[in-house]
Amino acid sequence: MAEPQIAAQFLRHVANCVELTGHSAAGLLARIGVTREVLEDPDGLIPLASFVSFFEDAAELVRNPHFGLHAGRLSGSDSLGPLSFLFLSAPDLRTAFTSFTRHLATMQQASRNQFADEGGWATFSYGVLDQSLTRRRQDAEYSIGAMVSLARQFTGGEIELREVRFEHERVGDYARYRDFFGCDVFFEQDCNAIAMDGRYLDARGRVLSPSLHPILEEHLQRLAGRGTAASLSEQVRAMIEQAPLDAPPDLAEAARRLDLSVPTLHRRLTAEGTGWRKLVHEHRMETAARLLRNSRRNVSMIALDVGFAESASFTRAFARHFGVPPGRYRKGEGAAQK
Incomplete structure (x- = not known):
């Protein structure tokens, strides 16, 4: 089986967050064999293992056990390439999560990515499926944090979470998690997930025009068509x-x-x-x-x-x-x- 890949654009935001702390990301990039030119390539791909490794090493470099959450808090319209724009241009929050879930595999392989809307609850879950990647806490906290940041931007901040769950055990101060998510956060769970009241799903977007959404979906469908069909x-x-x-x-x-x-x-x-x-x-x-x-x-x-x-x-x-x-x-x- 081919080594799982991820869009290089995803790493660009993380590298920029390292630079914002006053540290250089050059050494970390060199360690995984990635140049700045690769980060700027909209079609560039890098091994998922390199991305996850960079994240863990970056947290050690900046001496911040919550670096993943920090990068997630800073997520914006370009942090996840076309997926960020896809999310923020959706006509409502339900469509934003649904379309994001449908297209994530185009830009990140070997990941679990689900959205459920039932019983008055809405749940988004995420996880890396490659079990050989044992050091992946920063990626999990960043990915969940980034989705929360995008949802808050989409609704103008008018969203409250019911709970957040992480696969890994808690590291560092629990108050950091509570302050960021504004709800109870549970660790050592079966998956990484956020849950919210289903009534928020009808919220209309406040960032980008919904007319962009079908254009971005078509673009991501074309990208998916270039890949090799899964066995x-x-x-x-x-x-x-x-x-x-x-x-x-x-x-x-x-x-x-x-x-x-x-x-x-x-x-x-x-x-x-x-x-x-x-x-x-x-x-x-x-x-x-x-x-x-x-x-x-x-x-x-x-x-x-x-x-x-x-x-x-x-x-x-x-x-x-x-x-x-x-x-x-x-x-x-x-x-x-x-």
Whole structure:
């Protein structure tokens, strides 16, 4: 599988935020092999791993554990390239989140990106799916913070959040999170997400003309058309990864969404060297590994989180998959730990 990519324009805003602290971003850019010319290229792509690494190194350089939130607070109409303009030109906030969610994959691969509007609640969630990228807290806090900043700009500040959730454990002062988001913030959760009252979704935009929205959508659709179509196993893997842990996807439903029969889905996955059960199992193991790295939940709780009835069978399955049992993996042992 090709290395996941992200639009170089996304890194430009982060590099500029480093410069605003009085530090030079040149050394960090050189470390990941990216020049300023690449950052200014509207069609430029860089490895997602380089972007995430730059963010973590930048936080250490400026000695700010909340650097991701800081960069998110400063997000504006050009911080996410055409996606920022797409969001801010939508006719209403519902369309802004829906269209952003639909087109993010065009500019950032290997990410989970969902928007749900149900039961009076609206929820936007985000996460990097590449489990090998273990240092990604700054990216998560920036991405959630940037979406909140865009939503506030869109509505002229007339929006209040109900809650914010992060996958990782809290680092630094909780008051920083509370002050920025203006609501309760929870850590060591199943996903990175913001939740708000659904009544805000009808709010009209106050920044850009809605006439720009279809033009930007067409542009992003053309960009998407230039990419290589995902393999069937990649499409299935994305479905599995996007589903909540407590509501795993159904095989028949996945086949229906792909316009395939269940036997055909099995046959084509086998031809690609994998299978439905294998993909589900890999997702469970990768999720368990992330929870072991980024949370303080005990092994029994993590076993239940990823669908095992008891911890003994989970421990055996984990050891077979990673070569070490969960406790040793948490301590940093094993070839899979990066």
